[in-house]
Amino acid sequence: MPRKSPSRLVRDLAPIHPHAAAVDIGARMHVAAVSPRCDPEPVRTFGSFTGDLQRLADWFGQCRVATVALESTGVYWIPLYEILTQRGFAVVVVNAREVKQVPGRKTDVCDAQWLQRLHEYGWSCFEKMESF
Numbered sequence: 156m157p158r159k160s161p162s163r164l165v166r167d168l169a170p171i172h173p174h175a176a177a178v179d180i181g182a183r184m185h186v187a188a189v190s191p192r193c194d195p196e197p198v199r200t201f202g203s204f205t206g207d208l209q210r211l212a213d214w215f216g217q218c219r220v221a222t223v224a225l226e227s228t229g230v231y232w233i234p235l236y237e238i239l240t241q242r243g244f245a246v247v248v249v250n251a252r253e254v255k256q257v258p259g260r261k262t263d264v265c266d267a268q269w270l271q272r273l274h275e276y277g278w279s280c281f282e283k284m285e286s287f
Contacts (some may be wrong), residue, residue, distance in 0.1 A: 176220040177270035178211070178235065179263045185235065187211055188267035190275060193218040197271075198264050203221035203231065208238050215244065224249050224274040228264065247274075 174193070179186045184200055187209075191197045194217075201211040213224065222245040225232045232248060239246050250272060 157285060173275065174221040175224070175275040176215055176218070176222070177224040177226070177267050177274050179270065180229075180234050180235065180266040181231045181263065182229070182231055184263075185200040185211065186267040187214070188254070188264075188271040189218045189220060190271065192221070198267060200263075203234075205234065207263075208235050211235070212238050212242050212244075215239070216242065221245060222247070222274065224270055226270055230236055 157195070167183055173190070176187060176189045178188075183203055185203060186198065186200050188198045194214075199211075199214065201207045217232055224247050225236060226249040234247070
């Protein structure tokens with residue numbers, strides 16, 4: 156059976172940030188996602204205490220993450236932002252209203268995976284923290 160060649164769009168679309176990660180931030184837990192090429196377990200859940208955030212940053216370091224997108228509607232992103240920037244990661248905050256318009260995502264895991272994919276391919280609805 157002949158192999159079906161990938162569509163031109165798929166062939167021509169290359170990641171802009173191949174070492175991108177994303178975190179869907181909540182009050183009690185954070186769901187983090189990296190590319191499946193970086194880790195056999197690309198989605199992990201972490202608590203919101205400082206030790207948990209340090210472990211999350213350690214995992215990103217092991218996965219050679221360079222840039223991280225954070226999605227949060229409250230102030231819970233601030234401690235993680237501080238830890239990640241101190242460790243040298245480029246961090247952007249997502250306009251949650253823009254991301255929520257995408258249909259079909261129902262769980263924090265799906266949110267984190269989708270956000271990671273968008274960030275990896277350079278979706279432009281991100282705001283750099285320095286602009287706040």
